Structures are given as structure tokens and as C-alpha cells.
Amino acid sequence: MQTAGSDNKTTSKPHWVNAEITYQCPLHCVFCYNPVDYAKYGPELTTDEWLRVFREARELGAVQLGLSGGEPLQRKDVEVLVAETTKMGYYVNLITSGIGLTEKRIAAFKEGGLGQIQLSFQDSTREMNDFLSSTRTFDLKSKVAKLIKQYEYPMVLNVVLHRLNIDHIGQILEMAEAMGAEHVELANTQFYAWAFENRKHLMPSREQLERAERITNEFRDRVGNKMKVYFVVPDYYADRPKACMNGWGAVFLNVTADGMALPCHEARMLPLEFPNVRDHDVRWIWEESPGFNAYRGDDWMQEPCRTCPEKTKDFGGCRCQAFMLTGDATNADPVCDKAPAHHLITEQVALAQKPQPPASEVKQVILFRDDKNSRKLATRDSTTPIS
Amino acid sequence: MSESVGDAIAEEAVIELHKQFRLQWEQAQDCFVLLYPEGMIKLPGSSGEIMKRIDGKSRVSEIIADLEATFPGADLRQDVIDFLEAAHANGWIRQQDH
Ligand code: SF4
Numbered sequence: 001m002q003t004a005g006s007d008n009k010t011t012s013k014p015h016w017v018n019a020e021i022t023y024q025c026p027l028h029c030v031f032c033y034n035p036v037d038y039a040k041y042g043p044e045l046t047t048d049e050w051l052r053v054f055r056e057a058r059e060l061g062a063v064q065l066g067l068s069g070g071e072p073l074q075r076k077d078v079e080v081l082v083a084e085t086t087k088m089g090y091y092v093n094l095i096t097s098g099i100g101l102t103e104k105r106i107a108a109f110k111e112g113g114l115g116q117i118q119l120s121f122q123d124s125t126r127e128m129n130d131f132l133s134s135t136r137t138f139d140l141k142s143k144v145a146k147l148i149k150q151y152e153y154p155m156v157l158n159v160v161l162h163r164l165n166i167d168h169i170g171q172i173l174e175m176a177e178a179m180g181a182e183h184v185e186l187a188n189t190q191f192y193a194w195a196f197e198n199r200k201h202l203m204p205s206r207e208q209l210e211r212a213e214r215i216t217n218e219f220r221d222r223v224g225n226k227m228k229v230y231f232v233v234p235d236y237y238a239d240r241p242k243a244c245m246n247g248w249g250a251v252f253l254n255v256t257a258d259g260m261a262l263p264c265h266e267a268r269m270l271p272l273e274f275p276n277v278r279d280h281d282v283r284w285i286w287e288e289s290p291g292f293n294a295y296r297g298d299d300w301m302q303e304p305c306r307t308c309p310e311k312t313k314d315f316g317g318c319r320c321q322a323f324m325l326t327g328d329a330t331n332a333d334p335v336c337d338k339a340p341a342h343h344l345i346t347e348q349v350a351l352a353q354k355p356q357p358p359a360s361e362v363k364q365v366i367l368f369r370d371d372k373n374s375r376k377l378a379t380r381d382s383t384t385p386i387s
Numbered sequence: 388m389s390e391s392v393g394d395a396i397a398e399e400a401v402i403e404l405h406k407q408f409r410l411q412w413e414q415a416q417d418c419f420v421l422l423y424p425e426g427m428i429k430l431p432g433s434s435g436e437i438m439k440r441i442d443g444k445s446r447v448s449e450i451i452a453d454l455e456a457t458f459p460g461a462d463l464r465q466d467v468i469d470f471l472e473a474a475h476a477n478g479w480i481r482q483q484d485h
Pocket residue numbers: 025026027028029031032033034069070071097369
């Protein structure tokens with residue numbers, strides 16, 4: 001850790017601010033990226049508190065703002081937040097499941113200057129969609145997609161893929177085309193939070209992935225330029241670790257519903273003290289707080305990262321993944337084949353090649369994201385790494 | 388995107404920003420920037436001067452004339468056209484329908 005006043009003081013800026021304005025959500029996605037113990041965290045920031053945080057981050061040079069959650073539309077003040085932050089000079093992105101997006105609200109967002117809406121979609125077939133989000137939402141999302149077009153927003157669809165839905169990729173792409181989607185991100189689940197708990201049910205096999213990529217490529221060839229399709233493999237299958245968030249505390253500032261400031265979505269799980277925006281201003285948080293300085297630069301690295309030529313490219317991978325899998329966040333990300341703990345990844349990948357029970361059976365045992373499960377997980381002893 | 392990218396820009400064309408893009412002066416960068424979903428393009432110097440004149444009403448020829456009036460003595464025509472063609476190929480701007 002750097003001492004205050006060291007000459008390593010950051011020159012980076014929080015270019016992108018993501019505000020998880022609420023942990024409330026009517027859906028129960030089995031891959032949800034919110035902390036598994038979200039139910040135990042204190043009251044949400046008020047409208048005024050959010051606006052102060054956004055103003056302070058803007059003064060540091062932040063330009064992109066994500067409003068996410070939970071489901072951000074659970075809050076009544078999204079209209080105010082959109083209009084005020086647009087006036088501050090932000091480009092505002094709303095990341096929503098679409099639940100609660102009425103015509104009245106979208107008209108107000110447009111009026112307030114909202115830049116774009118990203119709509120998440122769990123799957124294309126109604127049954128699967130209802131299972132994966134555990135409520136009846138498919139019809140509603142189709143309606144929301146129409147509203148988004150009607151208000152002249154580009155149709156940006158995010159679909160989370162995993163073992164239980166990846167074989168529907170063809171239908172998913174057809175649905176996206178029918179809705180007039182312009183950007184489609186097919187992102188395989190990354191294994192954090194709820195997805196980590198459900199890992200053995202959600203990890204696709206290599207064969208599934210290869211088939212999905214092949215179908216995606218055929219689809220790209222057919223539709224050409226009118227639709228941009230991104231396919232993100234689970235990093236357990238990637239050959240190199242990802243340069244997470246462009247480096248720790250380099251461009252990204254995440255603020256949770258209850259005001260905790262984090263360098264990434266998942267960092268709350270780490271055994272570090274992170275500051276709360278209720279107690280500190282954003283400048284101190286970004287420049288001075290021990291949490292944001294913990295893994296800046298490379299002083300904190302151990303071997304093999306310390307002497308590795310790739311460290312300037314990938315910064316040793318993801319700190320949260322290193323912590324989740326090895327119990328020490330300063331280890332190399334086990335995704336890296338030079339990491340001593342790499343076998344923890346290859347073992348999981350090997351397991352995923354074996355036959356697994358069908359979706360109907362998985363449904364009985366898989367962990368849905370809801371308050372009851374969250375309270376249960378919150379009481380678990382967090383000092384032992386989960387395996 | 389309905390039109391094909393990389394077309395030549397005609398001097399009589401009226402151009403505008405693509406609807407997902409927003410141009411603003413950014414103090415922290417000390418230059419104009421173009422904002423779009425999840426991204427930002429810095430437009431230092433002349434690129435900012437050109438982009439800020441794109442208002443959905445002016446013709447390319449008028450933009451060139453205005454720049455030449457602001458920076459007298461320079462023959463900017465080809466530089467401006469080259470920049471606009473690159474901007475068009477990048478999808479930042481579009482030619483208006485008549
Ligand atoms: S991933 Fe699903 S459950 Fe989690 S916040 Fe998003 S919509 Fe809600």
C-alpha cells in the first residue's frame with residue numbers, strides 16, 4: 001500500500017462512474033452480479049446525496065455515467081437524476097431490465113437528455129426467460145423494446161449467456177433482429193457473486209461455446225452492418241487474464257446503493273476498507289483512500305506477475321477473481337496459465353465437459369437472487385474461501 | 388446506419404452529428420470531445436474547430452468559409468474535407484437528407 005504523499009499519487013481520472021442506485025430488483029437472476037449479501041446493507045443514498053457525488057466526480061473529469069442497480073427504475077427519482085446529470089455534462093446510460101419503463105418515464109428521460117438505454121434480456125423463449133429471471137417478463141420486455149425504438153434510442157440488447165440458455169443462441173439472435181436491435185452483446189456469465197454460487201450449473205461446455213460462436217458468426221455474415229454483435233467468452237475459457245477495468249482505480253468508479261465507493265462492481269467482497277461517499281468527498285476517495293490505492297501500480301504484485309513482461313498489459317488480471325479462488329487478492333488471476341493456482345480454473349473447465357442434470361432439475365437446486373437467499377448468505381462465515 | 392460509410396463528402400452537403408453523439412467543451416481535457424454511449428473521443432485543435440461548426444444547418448462550403456475567415460491566410464479546404472470524410476467513415480456525422 002502506498003503511503004500518503006508518496007510520489008506514486010495517481011494522475012488517472014474516474015472517466016466512467018457507475019451508480020448502482022438501488023439493490024432492489026423485481027427479478028431474481030441466477031447470475032446476478034450484485035453482492036450475495038446485498039440484503040444486509042444500509043439505506044440507499046438520497047437524491048441529493050447522489051447529485052453531490054455526481055457533481056464531485058464530474059469536477060474530477062468524469063463524463064460517462066451509468067445508472068444501474070438492482071433495477072434502477074425501482075427508484076422514483078431517475079428522471080431527476082437523468083436531467084440533472086445531463087446538465088452537469090454527463091453522457092447518461094440507463095442499464096435496465098425494462099421493468100417499470102413506462103411511456104411516461106421514457107418520455108421524461110428523453111426530455112432530460114438521457115443518452116442511451118441498455119436493455120437486458122435473459123433469453124428468447126418465454127419459458128426459459130421466466131425460469132432464468134423467475135418472473136413473467138418476456139412480453140413486457142418486448143413492449144419496452146418497442147418503446148425504446150419509438151423514442152429513437154438505438155436498441156442495445158445485453159443477453160447473459162450460460163449453460164442453461166446458450167443453446168438457444170439462434171432464437172436469441174432472431175429475436176434481437178425482429179426487435180430491430182442495433183447492438184447486441186452476448187456476454188457469457190463471468191463467475192462472480194450469484195453466478196459464482198451457481199457456477200457448476202452455469203458454466204457452458206466447450207462444445208456449447210463453439211456451437212454458439214459458430215451460429216453467431218453465421219448470423220453476422222447474414223445481417224452484415226445493420227447489427228453489431230459482440231460475443232464475450234467466459235474468462236475461464238479465455239487464454240489470457242483480462243485487464244480488469246483497465247487497471248485498478250484507473251478509469252472506473254462504482255458507487256453502491258448505500259454509498260460505498262469501489263474500483264469495480266465486485267470489489268466489495270475484498271478484505272479492504274472502502275470509503276463511503278457519505279463520509280468522504282470523491283476527490284479524497286479517488287486520490288487518497290487506501291482502498292483505491294491498494295492495487296494501483298505494481299508494488300503489490302507477487303511472483304509470477306512481479307517479473308512478468310505482460311504485467312503492463314493485464315495488470316495481473318482480476319483482483320476479485322484472485323481473492324475468490326485463492327484467498328489472496330495479490331496473487332495472479334488463476335485464469336493466467338502462469339499462475340500457480342491455474343488448476344482451479346482448468347478443473348472447473350474439465351467439470352463443465354461432463355454431462356449435467358437437465359434444466360428442469362437444476363431449477364430445484366439453483367440459487368435465485370432474492371432477499372431470503374441473500375440474508376442466508378450474509379450470515380455465512382466469509383473468512384473461508386468458498387469452493 | 389442506413390447510408391454506406393466512406394462516401395465522399397460533397398461541398399454542398401449539409402451535415403449533422405449522428406444522433407448518438409454529443410459534442411461538448413471538456414475542461415478536464417482542455418479540448419472539445421465527442422461523447423457517445425460508453426465512450427469519448429478527444430478533438431484537440433483544428434478537429435474541435437471543425438466539429439463545433441457542424442450544426443445540422445450549415446453546408447460544408449459554409450463551414451470551410453467560416454474556418455478560413457477565423458484562421459485567415461490558410462487554405463483549409465482539403466484538410467477540412469479529409470477530416471469530414473474520416474469523421475463520416477467513423478460514423479460520427481451524416482449527410483442530411485434533402
Ligand atoms: S442481474 Fe437480474 S436480479 Fe440482478 S439486478 Fe440485474 S435484473 Fe436484477
